[in-house]
Amino acid sequence: MKLLIISGTPKAEGITYSYVEAAKESADQAGADAEIVTLSKMNLTKCKMCDGGWGICFSQHKCIFGDKDGFNALQEKVEKADAYVFITPVYWSEVSEEMKLFIDKLRRCQGTKQWSEEAGKSFITGKPSILVAVAGGGGGGIGNTFNQMEKAIEHMAGNNWPKEREGIFDYIGVNRWNQDYKREALKCAVAEMIAYRMDENKEAPAMG
Numbered sequence: 001m002k003l004l005i006i007s008g009t010p011k012a013e014g015i016t017y018s019y020v021e022a023a024k025e026s027a028d029q030a031g032a033d034a035e036i037v038t039l040s041k042m043n044l045t046k047c048k049m050c051d052g053g054w055g056i057c058f059s060q061h062k063c064i065f066g067d068k069d070g071f072n073a074l075q076e077k078v079e080k081a082d083a084y085v086f087i088t089p090v091y092w093s094e095v096s097e098e099m100k101l102f103i104d105k106l107r108r109c110q111g112t113k114q115w116s117e118e119a120g121k122s123f124i125t126g127k128p129s130i131l132v133a134v135a136g137g138g139g140g141g142i143g144n145t146f147n148q149m150e151k152a153i154e155h156m157a158g159n160n161w162p163k164e165r166e167g168i169f170d171y172i173g174v175n176r177w178n179q180d181y182k183r184e185a186l187k188c189a190v191a192e193m194i195a196y197r198m199d200e201n202k203e204a205p206a207m208g
Contacts, residue, residue, distance in 0.1 A: 001198050003027045003034040003190075004081035008088035008099030009134075010040040015179055016089045016134040019172075019186055023085045023132075026187035030194040035081075037074065039098035045069045046101060047108065057108040061119060071105055078106065079123040083169075083197050085190060086149055087132040093141030095133075095148050103152040111155040124158035128169035128197065130189050139175030146171055169193045 005023045009016040020036060027034035045065045050056070056064050066072030078084075088099040095103070113119035133145040150168060158167060170189040174182045 001032045001083070001194060002081045003032045003083050003085065003194065004077055005034060005036045005085045006087065006099075006102070007036060007038045007040075008086070008096040008102070010096065010098060015136070015174070016087065018179075019087050019132050019134060019174065019183060022183050022186050023087065023130075023190050026190040027194060030191045031198070032194045035077065037077065039102050042070050042074070044071055044098075044101050044105065047105060054112075057105075058112045061109045061113060063105060063109065074102075075106065075109060075123065078110075081127070083127055083193055084124065084129040085132065085186075086129060088134070088145065088149070090133050090135040090139070090141045090145045093144040095145055100148075103149065107152050107155050111152075111157075114157060122156045122158065124153065124156050126166045127158060128166055128193050129153060129158065130170045130172065130186070130193060131168060132172040132174065132186060134174040134179075135176070137176055139173060139178075142173040142175070146173070169196075 005020060007017070007020045009020070011017055024034050024036055048065070050064060056062060062075060063071045066075070086099070088095040094100065110122040110124065113122050131146055131149045133142045135142055153168065170193070172182055172186045172189065
């Protein structure tokens, strides 16, 4: 099983990056093939609004600048992955600039497939994601940060029912005081998501 851990923090250390490391550690222990994508190490170009707003992101579902800036290769990683962990610091009640740029470009390429029968499914349709938002203070902006990421995933048809093995698998909201036990919660969530994904016959626990 291939797990893609998408890091939106520009820092190579600190609280947010410790969650990136925790996700990778748990995935390795669970037997998954986990890869970390550090968005800040890439040089993704912002959308140029080609051809009046929709360029080949609409017609070919890739970015015209993507071969040069690495986005098209990153999309291939998204396609090959079976599950995802999106990890971002909370900046002004929103995702980081790096994460925003990535999900906006991915949404333009994958979310537009819903309007074309020939395009096929979005690369993340039917695949589970864990969303991690790390705030430096009390965490008041975590909710809006989750809304941003969740809406992007919904636009890309990755949050449809039923949700036993697709859509948003878990939300991990981190603030200054809960970071230790939420780190352990992330490890558990990653291990559980991998277990479900690797065992397609496993039944989801009954509610109630």
